[in-house]
Amino acid sequence: MSTSQLSTAKFKNISIQDIKLGMFVVSVTRQTGDIEFKPGLVSSATTCRSLRSMGVLEVKIDLTRSKHQQEEILENPESNLAPSPQSQEIMSSFEKAEARKQTQKLYAEAKTLQTKLLASLKKGEVVDIAPLEEMADELVDSIFTNPDAMIYLSRIRDKDTYLMEHSLNVGMLLANFGRYLKLSRQMIKELLVGGLLHDTGKVMIPDEVLHKPGRLTPEEFDIMKTHVEYGIQILDKAEGITKTMRTVLANHHERLDGLGYPRGLQGLELCLVSRMSTIVDVYDALTADRCYKKGMQATQAFRILLQGSGTQFDELLVSKFIKCMGIHPTGTLVKLKSGKLAIVIERNDSAPLQPVVKIIYSTVGKHYLDVKMIDLARSPTEEIECAVDPKEFGIDISKFF
Structure with missing residues (x-):
């Protein structure tokens, strides 16, 4: 084929249904969504599924850089067969987008299951551990493959569904913490189920105490503290509850100095699971919006x-938990020194202050920007100034997941 013929036949628009492995996609020509796109080689079936799931209807391919037809259009069919590093990185981004979508679906299913669990407990029914364990298996898989996405979702809260979301998030955060500490998969799964169950006793607390929009009186706090004993009673009636699950529920309000409840355990009486549970429960409660307070950063x-390290919490575990979460956990809205606002999308363990972020807003012009993903570790011009509250700018971070 001559050079002129190759030039005129270089590009071709095709339906997403006809895309094949080995095609080099130059651009999206029709879509129902609004994905960020860079040229790349379709190197796996996952990439094909990702493009379809993100609403892509038609793409333009570069025939000269596509593997599947190179023998037909190039005199040297062996040239340009290896995907460039850029292509590999682009395909990785497609796969991450698909993983985020699957994680979001799984998280929604877990919320539905948790809602059903609490409703059944209010009716006095016994906990059915089987569906919780099945869901926990999937959540643990997701935490191992895409922990940043799960942590992002835990930041998307509704103060009116606190009990349900708090229990789910404590379970996921405990599981992620267990992954970071390199605990066994079985232990991680049991930590997750324990988190899902840790506040079940609150279904027995009167609403006027549980949802009081203000500080509890000493008498009301005594009533609130009974939720742990109620929870233990609920678990004791269920089959399949392990020691780890029970420990998460029984000891998440205990303290190293013995000033916790219900039993006032202290020091060596508190095992690793107990110490982890206290840290995670307090962290999630502090960062959540409630009917009587705004969640903190x-x-x-x-x-x-x-x-509280050394008195309420285990000092070493607090340090490890912060490293596990990252100084700016995924889902955090940060202000860059340039005045732009960005959402943390991926942590960077080697450079905690330089995560991957998604720039979305200008505080200078007070308007949204075209969404742009940047790796701060590779950006000489952008740097995080501080974390900010999305509500101060009317930003819903769930729209940018």
């Missing part, structure tokens, strides 16, 4: 955990 919650 993760950095503020970390400061409180550090202040």
Whole structure:
């Protein structure tokens, strides 16, 4: 084929249904969504599924850089067969987008299951552990493959469904913490189920105490504290509850200095699971919006955990938990020194202050920007100034997941 013929036949628009492995996609020509796109090689079936799931209807391919037809259009069919590093990175982004979508679906299913669990407990029914364990298996898989996405979702809260979301998030955060500590998969799964169940006793607390929009009186706090004993009674009636699950529920309000409840355990009486549960439960409660208070930023919650280290919390575990979450956990809205606002999308363990972020807003012009993903570790011009509250700018971070 001559050079002129190759030039005129270089590009071709095709339906997403006809896309094949080995095609080099130049651009999206029709879509129902609004995905960010860079050229790349379709190197796996996952990439094909990702493009379809993100609403892509038609793409333009570069025949000269596509593997599947190179023998037909190039005199040297062996040239340009290896995907460039950029292509591999682009395909990885497609796969991450698909993983985020699957994680979001799984998280929604877990919320539905947790809602059903609480409703059944209010009716006095016995806990059925089987569906919880089945869901926990899927959540643990997701935490291992895409922990950043799960942590992001835990930041999307509704103060009117606190009990349900708090229990789910404590379960996921405990499981992620267990992954970071390199605990066994079975232990991680049991931590997750324990988190899902840890506040079940609150279904027995009167609503006027449980949802009081203000500080509890000493008498009301005594009533609130009974939720742990109620929870133990609920678990004791169920089959399949392990020691780890029971420990998460029984000891998540105990303290190293013995000033916790219900039993006032202290020091060596508190095992690893107990110490982990206390840290995670307090962290999630501090960062959640409630009917009587606004949730604080993760950095503020970390400061409180550090202040309580050695008395309320295990000092070494607090340090490890903060490293596990990242200084700016995924889902955190940060202000860059340029005045732009960005959402943390991926942590960077080697450079905690330089995560991957999604720039979305200008505080200078007070308007949204075209969404742009950047790796701060590779950006010489952008740097995080501080974490900010999305509500101050009317930003819903769930829309940018």
